[in-house]
Amino acid sequence: MDVLAEIAKAIIDGNHQRVGELTGQVIEEGVAPKSILDDGLIAGMDVVGERFRVHEIFLPDVLMAAKAMYAGMDQLRPLLIKEGIPSLGKIVIGTVQGDLHDIGKNLVGIMLKGAGFEVVDLGHDVAPEKMVETAKEQQIPVIGMSALLTTTMPMMREVIQRLKDEKLDGDIKTVVGGAPVTKAFARDIGADAYGFDAANSVGVVKRLSGVV
Amino acid sequence: MILKFAAADVAPEKRAVFQSLGIPPDVTVPAHIEELYGEGSRLLEKTTAPVGIIADISIDDFEAVYGGEGLNDRDSVVGDVFPNAERLALFAVTLGGDTPRAITDGFESKDFALASMLDALASESADLTAEIAERRYEGHLREGGWGGSDGGVLRYSPGYCGWNVTGQKKLFQYLQPEQIGLTLTDSCLMQPLKSVSGVIIAGPKPIHRFKPTYSFCSTCETHACRERLLALRNR
Numbered sequence: 001m002d003v004l005a006e007i008a009k010a011i012i013d014g015n016h017q018r019v020g021e022l023t024g025q026v027i028e029e030g031v032a033p034k035s036i037l038d039d040g041l042i043a044g045m046d047v048v049g050e051r052f053r054v055h056e057i058f059l060p061d062v063l064m065a066a067k068a069m070y071a072g073m074d075q076l077r078p079l080l081i082k083e084g085i086p087s088l089g090k091i092v093i094g095t096v097q098g099d100l101h102d103i104g105k106n107l108v109g110i111m112l113k114g115a116g117f118e119v120v121d122l123g124h125d126v127a128p129e130k131m132v133e134t135a136k137e138q139q140i141p142v143i144g145m146s147a148l149l150t151t152t153m154p155m156m157r158e159v160i161q162r163l164k165d166e167k168l169d170g171d172i173k174t175v176v177g178g179a180p181v182t183k184a185f186a187r188d189i190g191a192d193a194y195g196f197d198a199a200n201s202v203g204v205v206k207r208l209s210g211v212v
Numbered sequence: 213m214i215l216k217f218a219a220a221d222v223a224p225e226k227r228a229v230f231q232s233l234g235i236p237p238d239v240t241v242p243a244h245i246e247e248l249y250g251e252g253s254r255l256l257e258k259t260t261a262p263v264g265i266i267a268d269i270s271i272d273d274f275e276a277v278y279g280g281e282g283l284n285d286r287d288s289v290v291g292d293v294f295p296n297a298e299r300l301a302l303f304a305v306t307l308g309g310d311t312p313r314a315i316t317d318g319f320e321s322k323d324f325a326l327a328s329m330l331d332a333l334a335s336e337s338a339d340l341t342a343e344i345a346e347r348r349y350e351g352h353l354r355e356g357g358w359g360g361s362d363g364g365v366l367r368y369s370p371g372y373c374g375w376n377v378t379g380q381k382k383l384f385q386y387l388q389p390e391q392i393g394l395t396l397t398d399s400c401l402m403q404p405l406k407s408v409s410g411v412i413i414a415g416p417k418p419i420h421r422f423k424p425t426y427s428f429c430s431t432c433e434t435h436a437c438r439e440r441l442l443a444l445r446n447r
Binding site: 014055058059060061063064066067070097098099100101102103106107110149150151152182 | 233234235236242244245248315316319322323324325328329331371376377378397398399400401403405431
């Protein structure tokens with residue numbers, strides 16, 4: 001098995017120490033960072049994502065794999081930046097204003113990073129203007145919003161309205177999710193997409209980003 | 213009245229935790245996930261400081277609390293049940309602030325799997341704490357001669373089954389759970405996060421009715437009411 005395939009396998013096994021060691025090794029050997037990323041780290045996470053999607057493995061396995069991916073990415077990121085290698089896409093995520101729940105958002109962020117996205121995580125209790133300004137200033141084409149209270153869901157509508165008011169809704173897409181959020185609500189507030197759960201949102205964000 | 217709980221009393225049932233993580237009950241859980249559960253359980257026991265508060269309330273006073281901000285569904289479970297109650301009590305329980313902090317720390321230090329496991333454990337533990345509070349209230353009523361074989365006690369919480377989450381505002385005003393370190397944000401979020409509040413309603417078992425045709429039933433993903441009603445009938 002070549003080393004990149006071993007990295008992928010270590011990701012699938014959730015072995016962060018092994019991923020860290022092997023990534024360091026192939027970097028030393030001069031393997032192209034893009035190859036390490038695509039054929040090692042993302043290749044492993046793609047398998048993990050697919051197995052999770054068909055219920056062969058479960059959330060704890062995905063999160064162990066994600067930790068392993070981060071062990072590789074932490075070493076790879078400076079090299080990718082130095083070589084100007086772009087990510088799969090960029091997204092801003094945050095829990096809306098008034099809401100402090102962030103587990104779901106964290107899981108979405110982890111899954112998106114695992115898929116190769118650059119994620120700007122604004123945390124929780126994020127004001128609508130901050131979400132919009134961050135996406136605008138950093139030219140990020142997707143905003144992902146999470147809410148776990150029915151009282152804070154209206155903030156999602158505010159973000160979308162702000163985008164419309166600033167005529168940014170064509171350039172910046174929105175995806176919403178969270179326990180009380182439904183597809184019907186997403187449609188009603190004019191969101192571009194609804195994220196059912198963390199696993200599903202990767203495919204959704206890829207579609208919104210024009211990656212698939 | 214302040215309620216005290218030992219950490220061991222509120223350790224959640226393993227299968228419930230696994231189910232909340234999406235692991236179906238008929239699956240053999242891999243050893244590494246069992247180990248993670250063990251580690252999470254030890255961390256929960258180390259960080260949790262469960263405490264609660266409970267206060268009797270009359271039907272008239274509860275009507276005012278339940279009315280809240282006027283945002284409840286027109287037909288709701290609590291709206292249908294409480295007028296037939298024989299006894300009512302408001303309650304709130306919390307695991308305290310250290311466990312939510314440990315969860316946040318876990319995510320920040322990229323220990324995602326452990327943080328997620330701890331989050332699942334803490335959510336189940338908070339629910340179990342509420343259930344223990346409900347059982348203790350029932351025990352207290354029965355010691356006073358209430359209930360007999362037909363008596364049924366169930367708790368209900370704002371944010372579910374037609375009782376709008378803003379109902380917590382009046383609930384908090386009445387109960388004052390700040391006494392146990394529990395506060396409510398303007399958006400009706402309880403802090404610390406792993407907390408449960410609501411009303412405990414005691415009356416003849418048949419008063420706890422869950423029509424499957426409430427407007428919110430069609431969007432409910434858990435239908436936890438069915439299990440709760442079955443448990444009540446079997447008690």
